[in-house]
Amino acid sequence: MTLAEKILAAHSGKEKVSPGEFINVRLDLVLANDITAPLAIKEFQRLEVPKVFDPTKIVMVPDHFCPNKDISSAEQAKLMREFAKEQGLIYFEVGQMGIEHVLLPEQGLVLPGQVIVGADSHTCTYGALGAFATGMGSTDIAVAMATGEVWMKVPQTIKFIYHGKLSKWVSGKDLILYTIGDIGVDGALYLVMEFSGEAVDELPMDGRFTMANMAIEAGAKAGIFNVDDKTKEYVKEHFHQCHHSEPFAFCHSEGAERPKNLTQDKLREESQSSEAAEYAKIIEYDVSRIEPQVAFPHLPSNTKPISQVGDIKLDQVVIGSCTNGRLDDLRVAAKLFKGRKVHPKLRCIIIPGSQKVYLDALREGLIETFIEAGAVVSTPTCGPCLGGHMGVLAAGERCLATTNRNFVGRMGSPQSEVYLASPAVAAASAILGRIANPEESI
């Protein structure tokens, strides 16, 4: 079995599952945010179930339009806050909250081997830690909150193998943009994308989060990485907040048969795809030939290598989001901004993904670098990524962002344009006022 199949089997009380099979899956974590929770709560109430299945396994994060951008957003956030309080859920108030997919792993709430569903399409981010995580709508989440289960069709997996050594300035973002450019926005529809190979083994955890995060942009149900020493180190570092399991034991749902006295061999076997696993397809890339990538409007698959971008002037650069709002992303940007200035004809908005990322960046001096360069630093929020607030575009404006979607109207006016790229390309572009190769800006 693949890792995804192993996790699904363990959560449906089966020895083995096969692609195409319909199963009921027990859940380790259920997530909703300020724009999806209100609908989920309404549907939950229609179920006439007084209590959620387990308040310690349900997380609500006010991140999309929070701190509240207007009265309607405030009403939605209030509704969610009151429900979370009434049910005793895990809730992160403004001041503790971050962008949900930056926050949950950081808080030690995500463990390898878990099944996680969230009313947010980028829930697939958690696959970076070897969890099976997928986005769903509010009604599915309502039922998940009530029963602790969802139905799933076991998906096939595509294995991506990234060979070779990454060139300078090439990051996880470039690999995933390149991949989506290759297979298309429905290239992994209904499938799991399993990322492997020596190039992704070398990626820091933050780069892996970026890759798993954008699996949905190829239509995938989940993105997943096999568990290795880097995963274990990350979990160990962040686990202190998490109470309900041992850090490295493969995290089975309550009720599922829990293997006793796991040996190291057994653990390794459970947290990785088997040699004999069957894949829908295996796709291999030589990463040494991959340049920094830019996705042109209006699809993430509309990618070009940086050398073929041409002269594209920008009005705004955004560095942040659940895709690229982590500490490594800010470090790369700060490296380029150090001693340089944001181009006078451009606004540069930097949004740390969580309070911890913000504080770490502050302590490392990154925030000072950004402010001295003339960038604005915002409180954590999804904000402009989905055209909410903190950097909405006017008609005719052009933005390069480290976010995940460049659809028509995604960041504001339907007559605006969004280009997607890595933090390095974003910082270089902010300095030069046009889409630029990081090499040009130093």
Next chain:
Amino acid sequence: MKLKGKVHKFGANVDTDAIIPARYLNISEPEKLAKQCMEDIAPEFITKVTPGDIIVATANFGYGSSREHAPLAIKACGISCVIAQSFARIFFRNAINIGLPLLECAEAANEIEDGDILEVDLSSWEIKNISKHKTFMANPYPEFMMGIINAGGLIEYTKKRRGNSPSP
């Protein structure tokens, strides 16, 4: 159940931001969301749609975010079903869960044109193009999913399965 209506034709990768732009996600009421349905890619859509009408699109309809506001907006503006070559998976689940019928049929999606009048039989999966005198067969849903549809959506299905009794 038979549905009959006029076709509004769309292309590939109609994303959820196109169906309902995120700037309207500070509201949850379907009838309010309906007023902005397809605003950024087809501003005239909402003025032309009449109850019972049918959306026909090519590949990957409903691509993008998990917002259930997207199928809710489509349903609330009077659309009776959506026919496409393929659907994005979260959109597919959401539509089934809230009772917006979806039919997958590549041939129909490619051949049917804007303004055609269709008759759709949800029990036989037959799509009749009355304007062009042509019939197509959509892929039937798996039996398991029919249970959700026949119950009237996921909430009703779940209530029925739980025997409508409050949990302890």
